[in-house]
Amino acid sequence: MHYPITLLPGDGIGPEVSQAAVAVLEATGLEFRWDQQDAGLVAVEKGLPTLPAPALESIRNNRVALKAPITTPVGKGFSSVNVGLRKALSLYVSLRPVRSWPGLETRHRDVDLIVFRENTEGLYAGREHEIVPGVVEALKIVTREASLRIAQYAYDYARWTGRHKVTVIHKRAVMRLSDGLFLDCCREVARKYPFIETEEMPIDQVAMNLVLDPTRFQVLLTDNLFGDILSDLCSGLVGGLGIVPGANIGDECAVFEAVHGSAPDIAGRNKANPVALILSAALMLHHVGAHQEANRIETAVARVLAEGRVRTGDLGGKASTTEMTQAIIDALPSPVETLS
Numbered sequence: 001m002h003y004p005i006t007l008l009p010g011d012g013i014g015p016e017v018s019q020a021a022v023a024v025l026e027a028t029g030l031e032f033r034w035d036q037q038d039a040g041l042v043a044v045e046k047g048l049p050t051l052p053a054p055a056l057e058s059i060r061n062n063r064v065a066l067k068a069p070i071t072t073p074v075g076k077g078f079s080s081v082n083v084g085l086r087k088a089l090s091l092y093v094s095l096r097p098v099r100s101w102p103g104l105e106t107r108h109r110d111v112d113l114i115v116f117r118e119n120t121e122g123l124y125a126g127r128e129h130e131i132v133p134g135v136v137e138a139l140k141i142v143t144r145e146a147s148l149r150i151a152q153y154a155y156d157y158a159r160w161t162g163r164h165k166v167t168v169i170h171k172r173a174v175m176r177l178s179d180g181l182f183l184d185c186c187r188e189v190a191r192k193y194p195f196i197e198t199e200e201m202p203i204d205q206v207a208m209n210l211v212l213d214p215t216r217f218q219v220l221l222t223d224n225l226f227g228d229i230l231s232d233l234c235s236g237l238v239g240g241l242g243i244v245p246g247a248n249i250g251d252e253c254a255v256f257e258a259v260h261g262s263a264p265d266i267a268g269r270n271k272a273n274p275v276a277l278i279l280s281a282a283l284m285l286h287h288v289g290a291h292q293e294a295n296r297i298e299t300a301v302a303r304v305l306a307e308g309r310v311r312t313g314d315l316g317g318k319a320s321t322t323e324m325t326q327a328i329i330d331a332l333p334s335p336v337e338t339l340s
């Protein structure tokens with residue numbers, strides 16, 4: 001059986017980390033039918049729009065994509081391809097599991113939480129305009145439909161994964177109507193899950209509590225902007241952007257990508273940490289039901305990080321992207337070992 005997957009190698013460190021993720025996926029023995037598509041700068045250089053129709057069509061057909069980061073040029077009239085993709089495919093759930101890895105020196109141990117971020121609206125709806133020179137307006141869009149569906153997904157996920165608490169994050173004291181609606185929708189969904197504790201917390205308090213003791217959180221449920229910021233904050237708690245995976249999920253399709261961006265400062269130098277996209281690829285395998293191979297990849301990453309001999313610069317080591325990738329491939333447990 002071949003898994004048909006759309007591959008978006010992106011730009012910056014994208015091609016390096018996507019090559020790494022593909023190598024690890026193929027080393028599991030599964031077979032894939034890759035449909036590689038251009039988007040972002042790579043597409044523009046070929047005279048195409050930033051989000052070409054064939055790329056969207058490929059994801060709609062295959063229903064699953066592995067996506068490396070794509071640069072959003074600032075001040076050149078480009079809108080974010082990443083935001084555009086999530087809106088075009090209605091990928092309303094952004095899911096980012098953040099966990100401590102034994103062997104990595106971090107301030108906190110035993111962090112194990114998931115950030116759920118509403119992925120299609122809020123301040124990232126892209127409704128910005130200039131009223132008169134010197135005055136601009138950005139609209140924060142919040143709908144009942146989008147708020148209910150992200151809350152529903154987060155609570156369901158908490159139940160499937162045996163998590164007992166959901167923290168709903170807001171700034172209702174200031175944004176009474178928009179965050180008020182989001183909070184009301186989350187409460188409506190929470191009532192269906194009396195066995196899951198719900199706490200509501202303003203974003204500023206969450207930021208402080210995350211830094212003081214992230215282990216008190218299990219599931220963070222929030223809007224697009226707060227979720228974006230908290231994802232990076234949480235990544236910093238467990239070792240940085242190089243190791244945190246992510247998924248964008250809708251009713252029809254799912255796109256798997258790391259939290260990190262295209263890292264232009266280290267692009268093309270074989271320095272990027274491939275782990276975040278490799279773990280995103282493992283999430284993708286869970287999504288398509290290949291749990292055993294996904295678990296093997298996660299075990300291999302855990303082994304390499306715990307041993308500490310091969311690490312990229314962001315984790316304090318000297319290894320290259322390709323060395324780190326090879327170490328993970330070498331550490332893959334055999335299928336028999338995984339079963340025993």
Ligand code: NAI
Nearest residue numbers: 069070071072082241242260261262263265266272273314
């Ligand atoms: P960034 O995540 O690309 O980089 C922030 C810092 O983390 C840099 O110092 C970088 O070297 C480091 N870093 C990131 N990933 C790393 C990895 N795998 N291994 C080692 N170090 C890593 O964030 P930045 O600089 O704000 O964004 C750069 C570009 O990426 C922008 O155009 C932004 O719009 C885009 N971006 C794209 C995303 C996506 O495609 N999903 C997500 C976030 C940003």
